Amino acid sequence: MSVIRTLRNALVELLLRDPRTSRIERAVEDVKILLGQQRAQARPVNPASWRDVEFRVFSQFGDDGIIDYLAEAIQPAASFVELGTGDYTESNTRFLLVNRQWRGFICDGNTRLMNRVRQDTVTWQFGLTVADRFITKSNVNALLQEHGFTGELGLLSIDLDGNDWYIWDALTVVHPAVVVMEYNAVFGDVAPVSVPYDDGFRRFAQEPTGLYWGVSLPALRVLAERKGYAFVGCTSAGNNAYFVRKDLVDRLPAALRQGRFIDARFRDSRGRDGSLSHLSGRARLEAIAHMPVVDVTTGRTLLLRDIPAAL
Secondary structure, three states: OOHHHHHHHHHHHHHHOOOOHHHHHHHHHHHHHHHHHHHHHHHOOOOOHHHHOOOOOOOOOHHHHHHHHHHHHHOOOOEEEEOOOOOOOOOHHHHHHHHHHHHHEEEEEEEEHHHHHHOHHHHHHOOOOOEEEEOOOOOOOHHHOOOOOOOOOEEEEEEOOOOHHHHHHHOOEEEEEEEEEEEOHHHHOOOEOOOOOOOOOHHHHHHOOOOOEEEOOOHHHHHHHHHHHEEEEEEOOOOOOEEEEEOOOOOOOOOHOOOOOOOOOOOOOOOOOOOOOOOOOOHHHHHHHHOOOOOOOOOOEEEEHHHHOOO
């Protein structure tokens, strides 16, 4: 608590001395980074589960802690690619960038948000490469090559709320040590399914609850096995799954190689008016049961109501 108190007092003093918004934002970010560093130093030497190493600095849930642990344990190439970032204030790789100073490339289809990132201090301070492009399976390899990201890569993170499975499947120009993939827990932990591929897939345009997107964890495990990756676990929030290249996975303790499905705890469904409706449990699947999905092992299209569900 003494470290937190010291940081808090220093922040208050700075804000009283210089209340400009930009300085406030920078000071808050500095404090968050310092607290993240403290959390990393305090993690167990021999963690028994991924929850033991989770913490949040810039990630939506506990991914910052998991990724920092993997960077330390595996010692991969110090580079990352993150596809789907928004304005980069909440992301899986910002802590890597500012704390470990990895070389990085981020891309999002929203030009307005990417222009905001280009004006962010992290872009010029840490040499972050930024692109605004709607990512498809036909352009993703050229996109990475164009910006100088090929070959060995420390971490690949994909969070596109749509064609995620197809983008990882199509990627061949990088050889990441760790892959972080968002999965849709609403699709359950039995069927290897994804939304059908659509170059222009947009989550809320496809279905207004926002629950219809992405890919099931079993489908990601099928693809990971084919690409030579071991599934090692999920965040405790049930949003992201972690895969480590099989030639590197033995660098992790056995307790962190027992990957299992975790159902999503968050409730981010929307009503027809766009407000949060907080559906949970099986009600989430029932709300989108009429929507089509593709079995990635057979290529067969079926309705969600017809797949085995484990919620």
